[in-house]
Amino acid sequence: MTAADATHGARPASAGRAPAGAGSGSEPARGAARDAVRETARETVPEADRVSEPESEVLLQLRGVGKHFGSVRALSDINLDIHAGKVTALVGDNGAGKSTLIKAIAGIAAPDEGEMLWQGRSVHIRTPKDATDLGIATVYQDLALCDNLDIVQNMFLGREQLKHRLLDESAMESGAKSALAELSVVTVRSIRQVVGSLSGGQRQAVAVAKAVMGNAKLVIMDEPTAALGVSQTAMVLELITRLTEREIAVFVISHNLTDVFSVADYVAVLYLGRLAAVGPIAQFDTQNTVELITTGSSDRFNHSAVPVGATGIDLKG
């Protein structure tokens, strides 16, 4: 356990926070907290109006996106909206097409059909650079950081600040420090320690800070909590919340439904390359989500409750 982990564990849940203990015992408490938040939301915005509420701007729209690999249809007819300042969770079983979908958005493997609208404008994302230029940042857990470089060096990798053609270490250190401070969930021994000595959650935080430092509007996270411990996972979830506070859209792939239910505002379920269901988190519970993931449909998922098309969300299933 690193010093930072210990910090989280040892910190009193400062003020006004439910001291949710670590481990499975915290699950009910978490759900309750979540419900409380939802209640408040419902009070302020009547349910009927939620569909047309303008406050969550649609950042990225996928319209009939599909992808073939030879004769195999990896994705077909994906219609999905990603909202600014909201967390959209993408769930699905292995081979459902989750990775293919994020690769399409991240410009790693462009889709064959359909179109993508970025802030209402039709865009073609063909290379990772196209995606970066639009403001789409993809955070991979282990592919983003150099273990032998320190936090500052990693965060500015590829966009080092120069002064008189030399590395401007002071400016970069200040920049990295404030970027991490804005996310304010990271406690590290020193900003000059090598990334290889960080815990999984800290690494994830550095990778995310690096991504959003480039003024990202959409952050795609692939399995951000896989292989993380309880407190590390909590840290990453907190990080996701931080991003949404800054009106950044987060598109997160996760196998962990507990994580999904604790942070997501919208859920999209992929089943065999098709969207089995999409909707606000309120329409999902663990049971119907599991059914949707494993069978592609669920009796307990109330399709009619979702006003199809009203939010630009189509339902397939």
Add this chain to the structure above:
Amino acid sequence: MAPTSEADPGTTADATPIAPAPAPAPDPASASASATGTATASAPASAPATSTLVGQGPADILVAASDPTATAAAYQPEPDNLGAYFSAWINKLRGGEIGVLPVIVGLILLVVIFQAENSTFLTAGNLTNLIGQGAQYMLLGMAEVFVLLLGDIDLSIGYLMGIGAAVTCILIGAPYSEPWWVACLAGMGATTALGTVQGLLVTLLGLPSFVVTLAGQLAFSGLLIVIINSANGSGVIPVNNNVINDLVNGNMSPLAGWIAMIAVVVLFGGFMLYRGQHRRHNGLHAQPLAVTVLKIVVMAGAGIAVVAVGNSNRGIAGLTRLRGVPWVTLIVLGVLGIYEFTLGRTRFGRYFYAIGGNAEAARRAGVNIRMIRTSAFALSGLTAGVAGIVLASRLGSISTDLDGGTEVLYAVAAAVIGGTSLFGGRGKMLYALLGGIVIATIYNGLGLLGLSAQDTYIVAALVLLVAVTVDAVARRNSVRR
């Protein structure tokens, strides 16, 4: 001084709890203890900010402070006095970041052993001789660091060194009779070009560097003989130029030695002091002033020792006077300075470490990996050319007898003994310099003891194994990797 946030640059160390030292991960007890201390201290600062309810579920156990100063305070304070710095350094050693410590200790051991066996080892004459012998290993070691940092290897630089020497010697002599500096530039140009070709084969065709440079070693050993034989039939090309000859065999005047030493110390020392001042001025953590001063004192002490030894009369008593530091010292230090500066202070140098650490991450960050890798082989070739000129100067000639295969193995050994990783991402030019001194010490010391070449090989092999073992054991104690 503790890190202060951008938002509140006025925050000083006074407001931040000073823990004795950053607790390293391997020591959980002290880690959690000091972390708790920090957390408690930062709690009051974060309390007002937590009214913004954002976290849900387990996130609640975190302090979600939107006040950046709270987070800044949560950084472990860095050591800011000599004692704290020293204990932080001890912790780093225990954590596996051993740096140059083993090679320094090893060097002292070797010196003690050789001096005990033969009292001429530590005489001025022998130590000056050792500088000349070591220069070529130090330079070749530095050549190797460029490629080793990327996780590649260059097996060709031994014969490449010979080619650099041969080209230089031929151009100085009749019928070309070029000025010495033209000949040197041509020699270095030739080796740089050959290094670049190998680099292009590695990057464009995607061939393993081991195989490409192994082929290079064979090809260049043949090419060296072709070049030397094209000049004359004797298999030896003499150095017909006093400037080149004096690089290793000539000495600075005692006064020039002192001036050069003072210039180097003032330059480096001034730079270190300026950097610390600059960082403190910008509210960033800098190493304590006392530590900087201590480093400058150590550097000056080493400089004074080298110049004092070099300036003492090592001629035959009563017959000749031979004084002064060999010029080659300045060449090695100059190359070291330029390379360290390139690797440490430029974007180009930073990418060597990034690629060595995680090539995929570097690629995704937009680093031109092919360009950097090709450059590494080009720089390796260039440095081999410099080593070739030094070699020609020391021997007074270059011949077809050069054993480039052994030379390159000594070069890799020098880099690795100093602490450079064969897997990329870790290493410094200084490491190769120190490793080169170790190799030269073994070579020189065993020679004084009257031991033959085979013994030298075996002892060098043992030292290499010990160095790698110390490194591996130290790193096993570190948390990761």
